[in-house]
Amino acid sequence: MDSFYKNKIARAWWWKIIAIVCLVYTCYYGFIGEVPAMVVLHETIRNLYFHVTMWMAMMLLMLVNAIYSIKYLSSLNRYHDIVAEESGKMAMVFAAAGLITGMVWANYTWGAPWTNDPQLNGTAATILMYAAYFILRNAIPDENKKAKIASVYAIFAFVMMFVFIMVIPKMYNSLHPGKGGNPGFNKYDLDSNMRMVFYPAVIGWCLLGTWLMSLNVRIRRIKEITEEN
């Protein structure tokens, strides 16, 4: 178990520098940089750098949660469960951040913070699923039992979440830009100015999420050591 805490990549500093540089760059050029003038969206298109990229970081963390749950079931190594739990927590933080940025944006673009949009419903369901995951964790006192049962639920929830977010919205028209005939980001992704900010933003938020998650995992380790002694 100890070997994982000595994980070289988690302790390396270079990718944390990249995260900081990318995010500073995103925040600067996200507000200052040129964006194409579009109907409906106008300047709110800048939300692409924050809202969409936070969702991507959330999806990454949920994927980590699912992968480490599978790993836990096959190895029964407690470290895997700790990573799964912490990535789930971070995913909730990014879900909240993505939701808030999205709601502020929707309030000005669609005229209401919440609409009956398949993607919004999917998001609400996802947040409820992961909230249920933590309720389940808290309901079981025994550590090993908790880890096992929570892993099973996490895998089940991830597949359902994937269906709800990725498959079902494709079947209905969405209000989201680029769907159901709305003016979208898709063609403007080709706009090289926006692309220059969008890709670093994705990298930056994903790395930030991973960084925070790995810090939490290490804090758990320190707590364990202090409790042992």
Added chain:
Amino acid sequence: MSFSRKVAQLVLLEARLEWKNKQSITALLIYSLASIFVTYLAFQQTIDLTTWNSLFWLIMLFASTNAIAKSFLQDSKGLQLYYYSMLSPKQLILAKIIYNLLLLSGLSLVNFFIFQLIFPIEINEIAQYLLSILLGSIGLSTVLTMVAGIVSKANNNAALLAILGFPLLFPLLSIIIQCSMNAINGFDWMVNQQLFIVLISLNLITILLSYLLFPYLWRE
């Protein structure tokens, strides 16, 4: 004994246990009767097609949560030990799913007829509606049986089944309500075909997941 025969025997055993103790199945029927009657009183017979359909599925959701909540609860410690020594967990989960599927299909048909009796509406594509009821029962029984298995390991807290199960059922319910609404409106098979295919594949995924994941719960 072969795998499928053992599963079939277990399904029969479950049914026999249920039949022996009729009070739980009667309670289930009265539960759905009472909730249908409450909606009848609340809506005073003025009800449009969309509301009819949504109410039907909502009552199905609550009734099936109630029906499946006990599917692992009622097994005594002794019976669980017996299962543990005689069966593989895969056989157990398949048997439970099949039994709950039969129970829910029966329940949903009964609910459907009572609903039709109290709020008579015309359903244009009855075959499509029955198919969506069947697929809905499969989905509800699989997801809820698996979650009931999870809950049975977590102190058997009854509220936990709803908290854990409902979010997992959102995708299923949103498709099934769309699908059955199309059937009420009498859309052509071609229109609904895509939704049915999605439903069937969703059901297959959930069955496969429960089949693969349940052994990890059981071994604990």
